Amino acid sequence: MNALADELIVLxxxxxxxxxxxxxxxxxxxxHYGEGSYENRYNRVVRWLLDPTENHGLxxxxxxxxxxxxxDTxxxxxxxRVRSHVETPVPGMTTGAGPLLKGRIDVSLLDHANKIVITVESKLSSSAHDEQLARYRAHVEAERRGWxxxxxxxxxxDEQADDEGWGELTYAEFADLLREILDRQEVSAAVSTLIQDFIADIARRAQGPSDAKVAALYFDDHDQPQPTHNRFADLLVSVASEIEPDEQKRAGSKIERLGAYLGTRGVSVDALPSEQIFDLLWTKLAAAFGPSFSASDLTRLLSYVLDHAPQARTQDQSIKPGVRDFFARYFTLLxxxxxxxxxxxxPVLTEHSADGYLRSVQLNRGGRGLTFNVGDxxxxxxxxxxxxxFPWWVAHIDPGTNKQCAIIGRKITKRPLAEWHERDLHDAIVAGLGADEVCACGAAIVRVG
Known part of the structure; x- marks a missing residue:
């Protein structure tokens, strides 16, 4: 428990x-009403910030x-005579039923006095649709000639617009512009809070589902093994019932994923009751950060850490039609x-042994693969x-630890089984072996000229 508490305090x-x-x-x-609504809210904040007649004081x-x-400086x-809009309709060609809608411009600002128009197409998780930007630009150019x-x-x-008439700007860069403006321009406390919250949310979303510092707690460093990290994950499973109700511990849940990960590493679950571990953690973190650190803070923290539990990659153990026959034919070829x-x-035939490197071969249990014995x-x-x-993976295996390394498999492009002939696959494997090479784990996996 102390190991888990110490890691959480450092975080x-x-x-x-x-x-x-x-x-x-x-x-x-x-x-938060869903991603689509989230984008709409961002658009409305951007419109509010752009409009000089609004009540932000900027x-x-x-x-x-x-x-x-x-x-343009x-x-x-x-x-x-400035007007701002969101979701401005862009009409398409006219039919007997009237004009067809070809989309909506997210944000626009029109300065009628100075004949300036700013058009903003905002995208959070989705990209622009095919030729969407070109259509919008053509519409604005036609509507505001001479502006x-x-x-x-x-x-x-950070993505490139598919129309050269648009300039790219990320939300992170937009947030930087807002910070610079707030540094030199005074606004009310209420407005400052609104804008700072918006900037903070941009930063939160930019981080996405991945947090490297949290994720690193789950993984061993191959050069400097850190077994306490397995213990960290083990303790999280022990306290899991304080975070996720039993009915939520189903396939695909945070706890199920973390349990699957631990199962692949042979780590046992802590014997202490979950509630007791939670109370001990809370006591230690409250001592570190003061009495204001609440039980709900600990629950939110543990839930956040669980969000970064590694996804255990599990292989479908069922054998699909054609797989067993393919490997049987491959075995006979070799x-x-x-x-x-x-x-x-x-024993592997000389002509398929890669100059004696592949010595013998056997069909795996169930007929879904082959294992070679190789030289040195x-x-x-x-x-x-x-x-x-296909293939799922091509790797060498440490017989002592049964660890798998897929460095060879990354050189082989997967494609449907129907597109493979066993001879073609063998040629791809031999080519993947290449010349002398040392794997990331230190094993000399290649001895083929």
Missing amino acids: LQDSDVRGRALPPASFWSIV GAAVANALIANAG DVEVGTR RQYFVFLTEL TGAEVPRDRGSV ARPFRISGPDPDS
Whole structure:
């Protein structure tokens, strides 16, 4: 338990991790009606910030920052006859039933006095649809001829617009612009809180589902093994019932995934009752961070850490039609013999042995793969129960620890089983072996010229 508490304390001493694991209450941490609605809320905040006539007190600072970011430092939006919009309809061709809608522009700002238009297409998790940006630009250019026109492709991910008329800007970069403006321009406390919460939510979303510092707690360093990390995961399973109700511990849940991971590593679950472990953890963390650290804080922290539990990669053990026959034919190609009744090893024919490197081969239990005995290296195995993505993996195996290393398999492109001939697969395997090479685990896996 102390090992788990110590790791959690170290995590919370990192202000960035603490901000993500225990975010303060804000509009963004409370209200979420799905990703589509989330994008709409972002669009409305962007519109509010761009509009110099709104009540944020920033004037045209944000709009002019976007113009300056586009390279025009001598153009500025004013504060008279300015209108801002969200979801502006873009009509398409006209039919007998009227114009067809070809989409909606997310955010637009029109300065009628200075004839300036800023068009923003905002994307969080999704990308622009085919030729969407080109259609929107053509519409604005036709509607606002003679105006200065600025097109901003505002995205969560750093991606390129598929139309050269648009300038790219990530939300993280937009947040930087907002910070710079707030540093030099004073606003009310209420407005500052709104904008800072928006910036914090951008940072939270940018982190995504992955937190390297948390995920690192689950994995051993191959060069410097750290078995306490397995213990860390073990203790999390022990306290899991305080985080997820029993009815939620189903296939695919955080606890099920972590349990599957531990099962692959042979780690046992702690004997202490879950409630007792939770109380001990709370006592230790409250001592470290003060009495304001509540039980709900610990629950949120543990849930956040569980969100980063590794996904145990499990292989479908069922044998799909055609797989067993393929490996039987492959075995016969390599040995010139039928599969023996006892499934024992049979010498590989010289012409298929890669200059004696592959010495003998045997069909795996169930007929879903082959295992080779090789010269001066670890046993070498190919497996593939899924005919849609074949082979599943090609790897060498440490007979002492039974650890698998797929460095060879990464050189072989998976494709449907129906597209493979056993001779083609063998040629791909031999090519993957290549010349002398040392695996990341230190094993000399290749001795083929």
